[in-house]
Amino acid sequence: MAGKIDAHLAELGIEIPAATAPAANYVPYVKTGNLVFISGQVPFVDGKLTYQGKVGKDFKTEDGVACARICALNILSQVKDACGGDLDRVVRCVKLSGFVNCIDGFGEQPTVINGASDLMVEVFGDKGRHARFAVGTNALPMNVAVEIDAVFEIN
Incomplete structure (x- = not known):
């Protein structure tokens, strides 16, 4: 029955943004069989890039967590689009891959990516529990603090 997840989102006060078009020569998601592979999502809010800089220098860990949550909301927007607007079709969040633009010696990447994991x-x-990795890097596109991609199983 369509609408259970949408009703839950409303209860939580969570709004899923509209899916955006890719910024380069790729597609925002690929469906193959029962899997949907979501391209890396960055912290766009209302069409504007947020959280540009490094965690550990420009942002604290908790800012990185908030940034990861924004990336996860953008992931959900792509999943919703892939499901024809019906998030009830999601069987499981299979995997998140999290990248944190951070300074050398920063070791709290798992905490940062928890912002996305917790949202799922x-x-x-339980369908939101997933495998994942959380790694640090010296740079991300457009100098964003976090980028996350995902794999979902849908029916």
Whole structure:
């Protein structure tokens, strides 16, 4: 029955943004079989890039967590588009891959990416529990603080 996840989102006060078009020569997601592969999402809010800089220098860990949550909201927008607007079709969040633009010696990448992981569980419950990795890097496109891609199983 369509609408259970949308009703849950409303209860949580979470709004999923509209899916955006890719910024280069790629597609925002690919469906193959029952899997949807979501291209890396960055912290766009209302068409504007946020959180540009390095975690550990320009941002604290908790700012990185907030940035990861924005990336996860953008992931959900692409999943919703891939599901024809019906998030009830999500069987499971399979995997998140998280990249944190950070200074040398920063070791809290898992905490930062928890901003995305926690949102998936908040929205989907046990279906939101996933495999993942969280790594640090010296740079990300457009100098964003976080980029995350994802894999979902849908019906």
